[in-house]
Amino acid sequence: MTDDTRAFALDRGETIYVAGHRGLVGSAIWRALQTRGFGNLVGRSSDELDLTDRAAVFGFISDVRPSVVILAAAKVGGIKANNDFPADFLSENVRIQTNVLDAAAAIRTPRLLFLGSSCIYPKFAPQPITESALLTGHLESTNDAYAIAKIAGIIGVQAVRRQYGLPWISAMPTNLYGPGDNFSPTGSHVLPALIRRYDQAIADGASSVTNWGTGTPRREFLHVDDMADACIHLLERYDGPDQVNVGTGKDITIAELAGVVADAVGFDGDTSWDTSQPDGTPQKLLDVSLLRSTGWEPKVTLREGIRSTVDWYRANRAAIRT
Template identity: 60%
Template sequence: MTTLLPPDARIFVAGHRGLAGSAIARQLTDQGHEVITRGRAELDLRDADATLRFLRDTRPDAVVLAAATVGGILANDRYPVPFLEDNLRIQLSVLGGAHAADVDRLLFLGSSCIYPKHAPQPITEDALLTGPLEPTNEPYALAKIAGISQVRSYRRQFGRRYVVALPTNLYGPGDTFDPENSHVLPALIRRFHEAARDGRDEVVLWGTGTPRREFLHSDDLGRACVTLLRDYDGDSPVNVGVGEDLTIAELAATVAEAVGFTGRVGWDPSKPDGTPRKLLDVSRLAALGFAPTTPLPRGVRETYEWWLAEGAAAERPRRYATAPVDAARHQ
């Protein structure tokens, strides 16, 4: 089978310090590729001119756009402007810069949150734009949808081999455990860890515990993205998930066991649940020969052990600007 990514390809991973980007960079390095990276202080990806100069100077064979301003329900609700505008600027800079620098291969990471709130389950890729979005993350979702349209437009108008991956909920080493702005799984790890440490007999969590989610280990995402870079060249986005889900209550029980919390778990139904269910149809990815290999209980346990070992180094709280120029974290 002819690969779309030669073994000696040099690849720029935008967002290499984030959960997704770091996993993709690790997998590419393990496969023998030269991975090009730049930190926030070296390159502001919202700056189109600086991004284009960088891409023309380094001349990568491929680009992975994993950089984004991201966060959980609370952050999405509190800081809609940077979730919309920062992500639009990053996408315009990197995608437009890649084309102008004649980079013919690019992988854009979208998100499963772009699907309609009440999409039929499991969600197939053609459910995109068939219904209203979840209101709590609409600005972020709209930015990502614009990125998908941008990828398709470069394919249609210029014949670029740009493709889109839509990951489900991710977790793993490199995640953010900030108590206000993290996603659900690292937030649960921290909550149960602190409760066990302090000897509390109850943890009260947001919502009802009934929404269903799937969770993909970041290393499995990295492997899936390498597969897509090498073997996929289509107009449609590709779902990246595990094809199985569980309730948030079941997830909480899994995390509590991994952490060693033995008290009660309560629920606050006055807080939002978010989308009732979000399970991806992964048949398109499976047809490329890919399957995830990390069971959730093991992945949660290993993520918890990583966080304990990293300590303060794992604490990278995200800062959200009231205006995009103030630089929310995106790499």
């Protein structure tokens, strides 16, 4: 256990606002809270509440007065989307975060969890990446705008802790996947993109699949249900200024990942690599010692998680983001 570990037993009847409750992470957190018996959950779709509208956010938070806020709302996308629209990713995410954090601080919300991304760390940070690596080097240029927005959120949480003494915390997940993911050809992250690509190859009767990059970068993956479990665990167990890395502590090359996905979907053709496309950061493996010191471990293995995600994708293909 760390000095930052203390009990914050959450009352099953208190009001919990999950910002981004329909997204990949937010929906998983919502399911996990419901499973644990939390009965007063509050969520608003983007049609119901525009989180970039400061006045609307302040009015909503003031009316609802949640005792817990989980800030999982964000504009997200894969390497191409981040590289092509950096101004959009920076502006929208900074506005979402600042509005929610400021509105929650205005009513002194007792407990808040801000969710970031492992892309906040320098491109060439020593591996595995510790929380102390933050702001020690240059960011990966393909998603630096998104990373800067998330760094601003971390600093925002730390500032509230210093100014108001509120036990707000931040969690930085590794690459997430699972039910509710984005399978769009232009907006998805690597794992759902691979699932869609290999599944489509089977549907088309294709004998080969071409993936982006060289296949050599190493990435860590965490099932979103494990992420949700970790979030609730941290809300009840952690109180410190440092962001907490959330991951498995194990990584895999993109080429190896492609092999696991191909096996999960039943594709037995050839795989080639388009080396004209960017690889991104060479390796991104999180040091999860701090999280483990609080007593948490992941439960879903990568192969199990990918198989279940393939099943979910095929069952929901007509209704999901493609």
